[in-house]
Amino acid sequence: MNTARFTPGQKVRIAARTPPLHHRVPSYVKGRTGFIERVCGRHAEPERAIAGDLDARRQLYRVRIPQHELWASYDGASGDQLELEVFEHWLEAAQ
Amino acid sequence: MSESEKIQPWGPHDVGGQAGGPVNMTEHDTAYWEWQIDAMLRLAMQKGVLSDFAELRDGIERLNAEDYENLSYYERWARSLAAALVAKGVVTEQALSGKVAAIRARQAASE
Numbered sequence: 462m463n464t465a466r467f468t469p470g471q472k473v474r475i476a477a478r479t480p481p482l483h484h485r486v487p488s489y490v491k492g493r494t495g496f497i498e499r500v501c502g503r504h505a506e507p508e509r510a511i512a513g514d515l516d517a518r519r520q521l522y523r524v525r526i527p528q529h530e531l532w533a534s535y536d537g538a539s540g541d542q543l544e545l546e547v548f549e550h551w552l553e554a555a556q
Numbered sequence: 557m558s559e560s561e562k563i564q565p566w567g568p569h570d571v572g573g574q575a576g577g578p579v580n581m582t583e584h585d586t587a588y589w590e591w592q593i594d595a596m597l598r599l600a601m602q603k604g605v606l607s608d609f610a611e612l613r614d615g616i617e618r619l620n621a622e623d624y625e626n627l628s629y630y631e632r633w634a635r636s637l638a639a640a641l642v643a644k645g646v647v648t649e650q651a652l653s654g655k656v657a658a659i660r661a662r663q664a665a666s667e
Binding site: 477479481482483484487488489491492505507508510511513515531532 | 563564565566570572573607608610611613614617
């Protein structure tokens with residue numbers, strides 16, 4: 462229960478869904494792939510909190526996505542990356 | 557993901573990647589009414605009316621795009637909190653709109 466499913470360096474895909482309530486995943490990263498940068502530990506998660514489950518904790522990860530993959534017109538340095546934190550139930554292993 | 561599978565945004569806040577224009581960087585003090593909204597929210601949470609800040613955010617994200625754009629930070633809080641208080645039966649829609657009308661009338665009379 463306390464072990465993280467993903468490890469740093471692993472490639473993951475962010476789910477392309479839109480639950481009809483506040484969630485911590487902006488639409489511009491949905492369906493995109495990135496890499497686990499670090500495991501951030503277990504944290505309170507808003508989708509469960511709204512349902513009244515305030516004690517629930519979910520595994521959180523920092524995910525890196527290359528900027529040029531996110532934005533077709535990105536003209537910054539080729540190594541630039543976006544980092545954002547995503548809960549485990551939004552992630553699946555990717556090839 | 558192909559272009560035809562474009563993800564629809566969730567709510568008026570979900571605008572990452574769109575051109576947003578210049579950011580207003582001027583400093584401002586918190587007005588007294590804004591502290592009052594803050595205090596009311598914390599009271600509502602303490603009493604279990606609102607479970608969490610996530611619920612406040614959820615209400616803010618349900619504002620229509622025009623309101624979201626036009627309201628200030630604490631005005632959005634006030635709208636979300638008011639909607640939650642009505643939804644949970646703490647106050648009625650009628651009592652709320654009656655109070656708003658009374659305050660407007662009082663303000664108009666003092667101008």
